[in-house]
Amino acid sequence: MFLNSRVVALVLAVVVAIVTTAFLSLVPDVSEQGLLVTALLSFAATYLLVYITFEFLVFKEIGEIYKVLNKMRKKDFSFIDAGDASDTNNPLKRINREIYTYGVNRNKEIEDLRKLEAFRREFLADVSHELKTPVFAAQGFVHTLLDGAVDDKKVRKKFLKRAAKSLDNLDALIHDLLTLSQIETGEIKMHMEHFDIVRTAHEVIDQLENKVEKKGLTIGFDREYSEPIFVHADAERIYRVLMNLVSNSVKYTDNGNIEVGIETEENEVKVFIRDTGVGIPPEDLSRIFERFFRVDKSRSKEGGGTGLGLAIVKHILEAHETQVNVTSTVKKGSIFSFKLPIGQSTQEMEEEARLELELLEQEDA
Known part of the structure; x- marks a missing residue:
């Protein structure tokens, strides 16, 4: 039997009209005309009330629930309503919205699991590749020496140097992987202190000056910094x-x-590194902080590195409750920037400590 609001309303209206008329007929001196009017009125009122109630409060919402379930089966979540399930008195509407919320949450969990699985596969493949390269290189040099090349002094020295370099690269890769893992698990704690970021940046520039000169580049500050600028952070990690x-x-x-x-801003210090390099394509900007991701794999291999540098940067700054930002234009260059809380100089901290001591002495007095 096909059941809808009209059928339910008609059946209930007929039943109510019959029952009402039957009871009214037991009353003495009630005319047939009165019974007819009573039957019609009770029928009409019951029909309208039941029809409206079932149509708009029950069947309509049940129909919406079925639509939602059908779309969920088809993995179509474009219907999701962000409304609050508690903002209505209709229990069926609340159920409908709860299904909405459940659907979008389950879909998000499934998508996150798929992304994690894809990331896991990609990460394992990248780690295997990165570990294999230096291991195979060192293995090849050592086996060549064992096969007889060890008797030639020139070949022996050259191959041993290459094997040592491959093992150094392997050691750097393992060290970076351990650093990332320790930061993520909280094993490495940030030791916050006040230090001069200008001095730290100067040390980095001096450290890389020879490498820059070999490439025919120039490196330095964007302007002269005659005064120190203090920040509150982990000096060793910010140097990294x-x-x-x-x-x-x-x-x-x-x-x-x-x-x-x-x-220097109000309560923060912004640090940026600007270059005139090859730039980063827009489609790669969201991925450059992933482990082992390289925009140009061939150039990156030639330039060395473990492929974990930017990932380490991201995690260190997140541990400082800040983030690294990047803007880039292909063939024009890139700008990397991050912010740190402004710090205090040694004199300022000493003055602050002196004032606190004076206040304590006044309170004791």
């Missing part, structure tokens, strides 16, 4: 961040210059 970002700029710049700039 600057080293990785500046090294990355040097790697991808063939001509021009690399500049380090520092801007």
